[in-house]
Amino acid sequence: MPKKPAEHNQTEPETTDADALPPLDDAGQVADAQGADALQEPVLSDRRWQQLKNRLSGSKFRSRFQLRGKELDYLRQKGMPTITRHARDFVLSRLSVIDPDKDGKQTPMRGHPVFIAQHATATCCRGCIAKWHHIPTARPLTDQEQAYLVDVIRRWIEEQAKDSE
């Protein structure tokens, strides 16, 4: 059984199937059916990103996250390539394994632009990733799934940075 959702999710309404995204193969990203070359392809299509944003905007919890203050300064200092590398590291070290330690609590609410992005995009823990992105918790994340999550985080941060210019 998956662990109980983290406290930060408890006020969130259940996602219904009606507003759920189709499984990951929608944008040509079937992990099993593609070779290593597939990793070179963009994993998050514009359409899929728009659909996800629409769904996230329906959550009060998710949409209250914004990049500001220290996290925004940090982003400007480091630049997007470095921040994307951090996102990759966090996804790999905190999310990619089966049943990560303290799932639902591994992503702080502040302190790094990627953390903020993860809460805003429901990529903060395996419970939220299962619920919003339909990636099951009972197995490690594939490379493709990790790349997808990093892409979600990156797109969100890029849009926030643009909005704050």
Ligand SMILES: [Zn+2]
């Ligand atoms: Zn979460």
